[in-house]
Amino acid sequence: GEDVEQSLFLSVREGDSSVINCTYTDSSSTYLYWYKQEPGAGLQLLTYIFSNMDMKQDQRLTVLLNKKDKHLSLRIADTQTGDSAIYFCAESFNQAGTALIFGKGTTLSVSS
Amino acid sequence: DAGVTQSPTHLIKTRGQQVTLRCSPKSGHDTVSWYQQALGQGPQFIFQYYEEEERQRGNFPDRFSGHQFPNYSSELNVNALLLGDSALYLCASSQTSAGTGSGYTFGSGTRLTVV
Numbered sequence: 001g002e003d004v005e006q007s008l009f010l011s012v013r014e015g016d017s018s019v020i021n022c023t024y025t026d027s028s029s030t031y032l033y034w035y036k037q038e039p040g041a042g043l044q045l046l047t048y049i050f051s052n053m054d055m056k057q058d059q060r061l062t063v064l065l066n067k068k069d070k071h072l073s074l075r076i077a078d079t080q081t082g083d084s085a086i087y088f089c090a091e092s093f094n095q096a097g098t099a100l101i102f103g104k105g106t107t108l109s110v111s112s
Numbered sequence: 113d114a115g116v117t118q119s120p121t122h123l124i125k126t127r128g129q130q131v132t133l134r135c136s137p138k139s140g141h142d143t144v145s146w147y148q149q150a151l152g153q154g155p156q157f158i159f160q161y162y163e164e165e166e167r168q169r170g171n172f173p174d175r176f177s178g179h180q181f182p183n184y185s186s187e188l189n190v191n192a193l194l195l196g197d198s199a200l201y202l203c204a205s206s207q208t209s210a211g212t213g214s215g216y217t218f219g220s221g222t223r224l225t226v227v
Contacts, residue, residue, distance in 0.1 A: 004154075033215060042116075042202055043155070043218040088154055099145065099168060100204075100216060102154030 004103035006089055011109045018076040020106045022089030027070060029091040033100065034063065034074045037086045046074070046087075076108075084110045116205050116219035124225045125193050131224060133188040137205030138217045143167075144186040145216065146178060147202040155202055161186050162208055190224075198226045 003025045012018045024032070030051050035043040049056045049063045049072070056063045062075040076083055086105040092098045117136040125131050137144050143162045147155035157170035161180035175191045184205075190197055200223050204216035 035218075040220075042220040043204075045215045045217070048215055090154075099157035099160065099170060100147075100155070101157070104152070104154045 004089055004091060004101055006087075006103035006106045008104065009107050009109070011111065012079050014079060014081055014110055014112045016079055018079045018083070018108055018110075020074045020076075020087050020089075020108065022072040022074075022103055024070050024072065024089070024091050024101075026091065026101075027067070028093060030093050031091070032063075032065060032072050033090040033092070034061075035088040035090060035102075037088065037105070039085075043088065079108075079110050081110045081112055084108055116203055116217050118201075118203050118219035118222050120222060121220070122223045122225075124227060127193055127195060127226055129193050130189065130191045131193060133190075133201050133203075133222045133224070134185065135188070135203030135205075135219060136185045137203075141205035141207050141217065142184050143206045143208045144180060144184065145204045145206070146186070146188045147204065148172075149200040149202055149221070151199070158188070193226045195226050198224060200224075 005023045033048040034046045036046050037043050047058050047061050049065050060077045064073045086107050088105045089103045090100040092100050115138050119134045145160040146158040149155040158172050159169040160167050164180045177189045180186045200221040202221045203219045206216045
């Protein structure tokens, strides 16, 4: 079955690195995504990784994928107070009509 | 370039009533998906529309129905509202020909409260 698990909370100090972890169960997932949701807002796509990649870097964001352990992580370097939000991990398959399967989200709190 | 537009932003309905939510996809997108996000939860897939037809459906009852128009905009209808239908309803658009790797663009959602 499909399931995406995330830890619920993470608290860091401004300037530190944040690492948000996610595990998924469906090994046939093709794409894995990280979305950000600020209070009262919709979802903002931060980055995604194709399942044949191990790592993807995009400015302050680094995504690591361990397919063997079905583990995905998002590292935010030099975390800022504006990064405080809920972060969702999601998976999908590369076929028409596919749905995104989301985790419950990790609330990141950044203190100054 | 406008992103995904949803209306209304907030709505209060009484149990048993019916509601219609609306979504205009991002320019260039032809596929619309609807998600329900209950408080403290991740979004749950309701259904997806492409070429004016429901292409895939999640685990939601028939009280949830939808429609896609020739201009790619979409409506979500919920009949016989229950208290448990209270949630943020998110619309996401995408371009089928681009594949799922391009991701989905989400609107800001409609907050539905059933009393």
